[in-house]
Amino acid sequence: MTDLRPGNPQTKILSVHQRLPTSGARSAHVFRTGDGLHLVVPQLAEDVPGQPADMNGGDADVDALLYRWEGARFVEVDRLRCPSGEDALSFRSGGRTYLAFANLRTGKGPYETDVESLIYREDDGKWVLDEKLPTFGAKQWHHFSIDDREFLALAQGLTMPGLSPRGHGRSVVFERIDGRWKEFQVLGGRWGYNWDHFRVGGHHFLAYADQVTPSVVYRWDGDSFVPYQTFAEKFGRSFLHFSQDGEEWLAFACINGDSTLYRWNGELFEPHQSLGGLGGREFALHRHGDKLFLVRICFIQGKPPVARTDLMSQLYRWDGGRFEVVEEFPTSGGTDASFFEADGTTFLVVANSLTPDVRFRQDSIVYELALDNA
Secondary structure, eight states: OOOOSOSOTTOOSEEEEEEEOOBSBOOOEEEEETTEEEEEEOBOOBOOTTOOOOTTOSBOOOEEEEEEEETTEEEEEEEEEOTTEEEEEEEEETTEEEEEEEEOOBSSSSOBOEEEEEEEEEETTEEEEEEEEEEESOOEEEEEEETTEEEEEEEOOOOOTTOOOSSOOOOEEEEEETTEEEEEEEOOOSSEEEEEEEEETTEEEEEEEESSSOEEEEEEOSSSEEEEEEEESSOEEEEEEEEETTEEEEEEEETTSOOEEEEEOSSSEEEEEEOOSTTEEEEEEEEETTEEEEEEEEOOBSOTTSOBOEEEEEEEEEOSSSEEEEEEEEEESEEEEEEEEETTEEEEEEEEOOOTTSOSBOOEEEEEEOGGGO
16 A cells, blocks of 8 residues: 655645545545534445456445544544445534435446445434435535525536436436425436536536536526536536636536636636546635635546546645645545534645555545644
8 A cells, every 4th residue: 555645754734634535435524513613534445355457447435434523633423324435525504413325336346337326314412324316427515505595506417328317327426305305407428527616706606527528517596507608529527617816716626627716707607727647536615814725636547447546635835826736745536525614723635536556445534724824
């Protein structure tokens, strides 16, 4: 297993605080409930003894790991059934706290990709299964509201040979109706990865990233989401919107091309700055005093079975209308990151999903950040 400690002895911002023994970690979602700060890590798979390395293989019938921050560290407190978990999302609805998982598949090969994605509800400090939604190769949930309407968007779909969904298998938006999630609008993406909902100029937008169909920003017209601007025809991975210096910005990661920062020109988002080349998968944003920081997490370069997983990811600081790299750090099949504050200190937890030899048992890392040094 590779050593993921920053290799530069002069590192002044990131230092390894804790290692978490994860397997195919696909998300590092930090959230709070009444009993404290929590981290949930859904896992894609575990290695099967005797099976050759395969980033699309392994035993998919694994659990999500739940941690609580205790004594300045994350302590595992529970495990939830979560076969081939690609994403975790906590949200509040009707005065209750929920934890939704996007579940990709079940089995050890062959696999079943028409599966139920699981939504748990917190009940007296315990997580109980609340709802199961039929999904096909689910990748990410995104919860948001428009006026008094509540939505849950699902990025899903796969176009691999031999796979055919029982239903439409397209990325879709659900609406909360009478305490349950009902399908509201099929947006059509066939291999979805990521969402971001935001407002610009009084309008609601929903950004959607897809692997094999266009990555599109949709605009809410009062009744439905309509296509507004296309960003890439293929290979989209994530969007992240933010406001800074009185302007609106949108970061877009494309795994087989440049990650790019776009600026709103009053009508459209126009390219402003490259945020690095191949491999980009996810972003995380953090404000520290009057400083703004962005992390870009890199996943792989190349295609299986020869994909390279040991890449460098970046920590940027906003400076003069642009992001500047202030430090790089190693990731190994990096999939996600979350900033959080605890005990008066800033931390960054990073999900790593693959070893350099494409095995699943790879530590995820909690970094302590000295952002005043940036």
